[in-house]
Amino acid sequence: MHIPDGYLSPQTCAVGYVIAVPAWAVAVRRVQRVVRNRHVPTLAVLAAVSFLVMMFNIPIPDGTTAHAIGATIIAILLGPWAAVLAVSVALGFQALLFGDGGVLAFGFNCANMAVLAPFAGYGVYKLIAGRSELTAPRRALAAAAGGYAGINAAAFAAAIEFGVQPDLFHNSAGAPLYAPYHLDQTIPAMMLAHLTIAGIAEGILTGGVVAYLQRANVPLLRVNHAGVAAPGEKPGEKPAGPRRVRPLYVALGAVAVMAVLTPLGLLAPGGAFGEDAPEDLDLHKYGLSAVPSGLNKYNGFWHHALFNGYDFTSDAHPTIGYIVSAVVGIAIVGAAIFLITMAVRWIAARRGASRRHETVEQS
Template identity: 65%
Template sequence: MHIPDGYLSPQTCGVAFAIAVPTLAVAARKVKRVVKTRHVPTLALFSAVSFLVMMFNIPIPDGTTAHAVGGAVVAIVLGPWAAMISVSVALLFQALLFGDGGVLAYGANVLNIAIVMPVVAYGVYKLISGRAELTSARRVVAAAVAGYVSLTTAAVLTGIELGIQPDLFHDASGTPLYSPYHLAQTIPAMLLAHLLVAGVAEAALTAGVILYLQRANLPLLQVNHPGIDVEATTERRRFRPIVVAGIAVGIMTLLTPLGLLAPGGAFGEDAPEDLNLGSLGLSAVPEGLNRYAGFWQHAIFSGYKLGGETHPWVGYVLSAVIGIVVVGVVVFLIGKAVEAFSRRDTLEKV
């Protein structure tokens, strides 16, 4: 679901940035409530987990791959504004350090994955959960549906953006300049991958985290649920939540190379030289795609690989560790900066 550079026209990328940038600016202001409640480390942890989850490439029956995002659970626990910051930072470093998703297409990826997905997830969750108690099974079901619907929505939006390119941007002969896929190809491909596999993974992840918080860390679940009845609940902790979170992240990090077992890449993310031109009715790579595909050439660990390693899984695990640290630290610093500005504004008002 990460759109690479070259698949979207500069005009499309410009429109996406025009929507994403001001939205993220508003999110940075709205997220003050989260940092005021001293949950900056939690936000940083969720950001790192989102980065990690997006490294898990799950094989799809048609030979491609897809992945969950983790944005839905951040939206439910800390709110959609916090989720926007969390996922957008993860996407930024995926593009800059690992070449996963384009730099020119960053605005579009943020719009689809970091903005639309959390908003849809939060809306669906609130609609289904209503005023149910925090420990109600209804909230777990609501979380699962929210994760499934929101990821599928983001996938469809991605498919639309890719699919409209040939009709909007082509040369005099009708040859596509950017994405060579039409809507009749992009929508079914994105829906198949996310309705059958990735959406299920997102649903399981989201429901699993909410179920765990209901049992072990109810105060965290209360952050974004003010006024919800919790009188009939009692916490049942066997281990500290931070310990459980650390163990879970460690296990996920070690398992990230499972994505290497997938036989192919994600739909719409092929490098120009990997396109099957004959099946697309093309004799050459679309001009714009060929021009912009190599726009960002400074990804240090391109493809989650460390140069010269003989075992790809080693590079994948090390990339996961590096990504977790970088994303977590950056989001932590952003949260602390917002916290400092918020504190200053409060003092000035006094």
């Protein structure tokens, strides 16, 4: 679902940024009010987990791959605006350091996976969960349904963005300038993979995390569920705070998961639909005599990725390279979201102190 550069026209990419930039601005303001200092490590860990699940590719029977996002679980735990910020940071480092997703297309990648996915998933979760208790099985099922809905909403949006390119941008002979896929190709290709495999993986991830927290850390579920009842609480009793999230333990667990599951992801012979390099396009299949000129021109727009394709080592050890890339990515994304969130909260605190000082002087 990571759209590379060259598959969308520059005009389309500009629209993606028009959608994403205001969302980022609102997310920064909302996060500074909603995410307290004690929750910042949790947000950092969740952003790192999102990075991890997005880099693990699930093989699809047609030879392509798909992946989960982790956006809905962040929205459930800390709110959808926190998910916007966390997933955007993860996507940004994937594009800049690992060449996964384009820099020009970064706006639409964020609009799809960091904005649409968490809001759609969270909306479905809220609708199904209703007023049920925090530990009710209904909430875990609602979370699974939300995760499934969120990733499929993002996949459908990406399919539309790919599929309108040949009709909107072509040369005088009618040949596409960018993505050569039409809607009757993009929608089935994207939705089949996500409705049947990636969506189920996202649902299991989201519902599983909520079900685990219902047993192990109910206060963490309460962070974004003020006023929702939990069994055993007395009226007027102050709820316990969430247990501390230990980033080191989470990172070690993530590395263990990668060590077990990465070889499965590496079995897939190809990348995700629409993420082929221009030279790998099946020209005959799409009725082309040559690679679309715009695709060829912009596909290499960003060529400074340090670990392109998550290749941290030589090709002789792809599994080790993939795992090392995961460790590096988890550390960078977690640290970045931690620093960004703390900086935003510090700036907000300084502004608040300045305003209070001005009010005192005026009085």
